Amino acid sequence: MPGDERPRRGRRRMQRGTAVQQTGTGEASVFLSTDSVSGPEGFGWWGDMVSRAVMPVSIASEHADHFKGEVTTLELVDTDFSAFSFSPMSARRTPDHIRAADPENYYLFLVHGSPIGLEQRRNNALLRAGDVALFDTSQPLACEFQDQGRPSRVSVLRLPRTALPLPSDKTDRLVATPLPARTGSGALLTSYLAGLRENTAHCGPTELRRLGTVALDLAVTFLAARLDSPPALPAESRRRVLLTRINAYIDHNLHDPDLGPATTAAHHHISIRLLHALFEEEPETVSATIRRRRLERSRTDLGDPRLRHRTIGEIAARWGFRHPAAFSRTFREAYGISPTEARTALHDKQPCTPRRGPGHRSLAP
Template identity: 35%
Template sequence: MNETEFRTEDLPAGERFEAWEELLSHAHAPMHQTTEFAADFRAHVRLIELGEVVVWPAQWPHLTFHRTPRLIRQSDPEHCHLSLCMSGNAVAQWQRSEAAYHAYDFHVTDTSIPYDIMTDPRTPITMIGVEVPKTLLGLPWGRAQQIVGRGLSGREGVGALLAQFLTGVTGDTSVYRPADGQRLAWVLSDLVTALFAQALEAEGELAPEARTRTLALEVKSFIRRNLRDADLTPSSVAAARNISRGHLHRLFQAEGTTVAAFIRDQRLEAARRDLTDPGQSGTPIHAIAARWGFRDHATFTRTFRSAYGVTPRDYRHAPVLAGPAAAPAE
């Protein structure tokens, strides 16, 4: 994976807007852009290339985007574009349809269709853009295209899972290796496809591999949200997701682990973070253990020592260890 960062403030004021137009037209597709801030344009974007998929978190002041039929004839990358609005508001228009977008809404455009998008002139907008080649989607584009112009929420269901993935993958890219880019692109394409299929009530049309990978992500997200529940077990996870225990175990076997090991490791990591948090230095270790679902303090101490090589107490008071740690052994 490759990442490029661009800040308009790094250029003379008179060159900023033109450079921004060129960069964004390259990241997405050629567009005409207008703004009253062109004389001193202040914006920021990071281009993160995950194989054929590009993710670009960005922030900018009021802008209007125009993708015209002429620009489409000149250049069309044949991409499906999603924007996750993090803050601010925008209105998009396609021919006779119009949709408004607010925080944690997704909006979808097709680089082959003319559109106009105007962001709120009162506040800057912060968003995460995603460029996915139509050929990578697990639905025929003629079917998936019906999503354009429809409101999709990033606050619930598969939309929340996709929003969580995007904020996570763009938060700190230094933790990823170059080879991770293509794997992340597959996951992202699967999540986009699953979101479209859910909105179109077309889950049955997904390829089996895409359904399996999406279900595994949903299960992991459910587990992370419920780590504090001491009764969280493989059986309760399977029941909550309405799948058999055998199906659940096969999801994790494909990744070389087990459901119980994943739950244990996520709890250990959450407890480890609390132990290194200066704001929780006065919280007893047994309370931290109980917070993350460990019923018995002795079991927590033994499990923690097996994973990290030291007891929780020694870990908390060893400055050299009070930082990022390797993932616990499975």
Template identity: 40%
Template sequence: MIENVYRTEDFPQEERFDRWREWMGRIHSPVELSSEYAEDFRARKRTLLLGAVTVWPSTVQPLVSRRTARLVRRSDPETYNLTLMLKGSVGAAWNGQEAVYRPYDLYSQSSSQPCTVQVGLGDRTVRFVGVEIPQDLLALPRKSADRVVGRPLPGREGIGALLTGFLTRLSADTHGYGASDGPRLGTVLADLVSALFAHALDAERDLSSSAHRRTLTLRIRAFIERNLHDPGLTPQAIAAAHHISTSYLHRLFQDEDGTVVALIRRQRLEHARRELADPARRAVPIHQLAARWGFSHHSAFTRAFRTSYGVSPSDYRRQRE
């Protein structure tokens, strides 16, 4: 996996906060930063690149981060940013709501929503592990995931504990992983975050009819993810596997991000794209990668890939060599 380190102490005292602001604007979505420690700002961040997912263990002095509506309009990478608190506390305000997060709380932000975060509430330093995930990689709709944004989630029990263990072990030692392990670990991490969000959504209300529909929809999404390699994955096959009619399946996805067919195509293309970028899969012919993810016709795969990503599969692979 690719790992980078950013340390303000590598620069003269008067340059440190400006360097930190520059790094944060380049690595993540643009924010306005201020700190009472700006004259001699101490901070350290490692970035672990896991394919499309980034993990960033960090230790910083107190600061305030503001992502305004103007900055959202100017640049939105459409990511969710999940944070595992390890030392110190953080306060956040968004959409008229406020919350405080303490050690072993997990909380998320969306690059698509304005938010103000005060890092360090009476602390001298704050330590945490951040995760940045493209919104499309979560196995649940954005409308659903957005309901979890800002909510404190327990990191010591259930799925939160699994995610905490994964992040702390990964952050502590990366020496045992190779470059091709990064995208695979990113997939595992995206699945864990999806499970955490889905668990939080299930717990927010009882088994009403709307909750049943949501749970069924999440099960169907998981089924689709497991069977993307099958060329016979059609709305009819999905409906039969879940003992519902095809028309009811389509109604379930009316409030989702597109149709069932579009979801299948988008997920297949994303998996194929990851494999095209994987150095360990470079020798595998493109038509075999396409077939592995359910594309029976190479020409149809090439057209769909170019439509989604703006380049042909072969050009995309060459760009990442």
């Protein structure tokens, strides 16, 4: 039957266009590209790949004869996160596609490149770089990736319906509408997803499992805020979301000398006792976390040739250390050498590895 031929051809083409990037721990992020499939066949392969990896769709493009596309997918527990880059095209999902296969997922996607026109459930949105939107595999949709002389770039997080503790009828109202994500939980979510894309190469299975769980928790919190409906998250999920917010706050305020447990707890409207309790299952205490991150930023600056004109005291002050002498003492305790020696070693490309400082906990059983 004609309907059976296309999947078989797509299976062969997917093997030709597939490469696997192994991480340092043996886990894999999957990289797919049209580079090994030339001409119009590459466009057909891309359509097959999208239909298999995301949901069945029909695609069209004025660039079909020389279509270029690539995607890297990080497979997490209960979800996955993918970064796409491809030539301008359009995609349609019809009732026939849905009857043929419905994975029953929502997808939260972030626009990085050219504008995207999205239509679903009588909602229409023109999404630009920095915008976030939601679509549903269980409803017909039309998506136009506009041609502005550069590739379309989007990142998508898969959200299984079964994993969302939100009422479907309310969540459905959010599809194909721009979702503000430049402040609050939206900014935290997009920042977290950007970090997933850039910093998971050496994560092991346990870390990836936790990272996927946090991604889902943050997505649920973000969507619930748009619905003005508190999510029915279990206590552990609420703890992870709060801990992620606290860690983001710490990262953004390392320059402030007053940053510490008291200011961190006050900012999040919790007691210092609760703050310390949140960190009991973490490798470090709150104070140790702040100290380590300040030292890491300082160490990076010491090795930056562009900052060679800055004194060690200036670099220390930049990351919240009030007194150069105290900074030098803390730095030596952490790295075994002085900041001056570290600066020389870093510029000479010699190793400068940290010790375990006060406040570090071993989580090994």
